[in-house]
């Protein structure tokens with residue numbers, strides 16, 4: 001049985017909500033594109049893993065020198081995130097029991113501890129696992145016109161983050177089923193849940209931000225700076 005860990009990084013989005021002159025994964029944070037930060041974090045945690053990177057076929061910003069992995073391949077993105085991930089799964093030569101970990105390129109602040117915690121959980125839980133954050137705020141539902149109509153109980157509610165990790169055969173089956181039924185899922189866990197499986201929620205750090213809107217850039221830069229200050233404090 002192979003013990004290969006496959007990292008799938010969907011990086012084929014256009015970054016429309018960011019509204020920049022290029023896709024957000026190519027915007028610079030501390031002198032490096034977001035994509036390079038994210039790949040460096042993944043490599044630091046899993047240097048031996050195999051990377052499958054989903055890029056738009058018309059991408060003109062990507063530079064392969066940003067990829068620190070020895071074994072990696074590029075696949076074309078699809079119409080939605082789930083199609084990009086499915087393209088990766090269909091292109092790779094994994095065994096059914098291999099673990100696949102999917103991580104958004106737009107989450108450059110992921111830490112090694114969270115990556116390792118998720119990996120441990122996914123290895124031991126047959127339904128896979130995802131990083132997630134318990135909802136901390138009071139939750140409102142609007143009436144469709146931005147008027148607060150009701151307060152939703154937040155018990156048991158989590159924000160889904162990435163990475164999310166599953167055995168290859170389970171994840172491929174789940175996403176192929178979603179595609180066949182015309183369901184668009186926004187994360188892997190949704191597709192797996194639809195099969196009746198219950199992925200393990202692994203409580204992750206609150207600073208695993210998905211860079212989405214323009215003001216997230218300054219926030220991500222501040223998080224990276226705070227994380228590196230903490231790391232150097234620890235080693236001094």
Ligand SMILES: Nc1ccn([C@@H]2O[C@H](COP(=O)(O)OP(=O)(O)OP(=O)(O)O)[C@@H](O)[C@H]2O)c(=O)n1
Pocket residue numbers: 009010011012013014015016017018023024025054077078079080081082084085103104105106107210211212
């Ligand atoms: N067809 C797509 C759409 C998204 N993604 C990736 O999925 C992740 C999460 O998507 P999101 O944050 O929504 O990114 P964008 O689609 O780029 O942003 P927007 O929705 O604002 O256009 C990102 O890493 C993005 O690059 C992808 O690989 N293929």
Ligand SMILES: C[C@](O)(CO)[C@H](O)COP(=O)(O)O
Pocket residue numbers: 081104159160161162186187188210
């Ligand atoms: C996968 C994800 O990052 C989990 O939070 C998210 O669902 C993807 O983001 P999108 O904005 O829905 O594409």
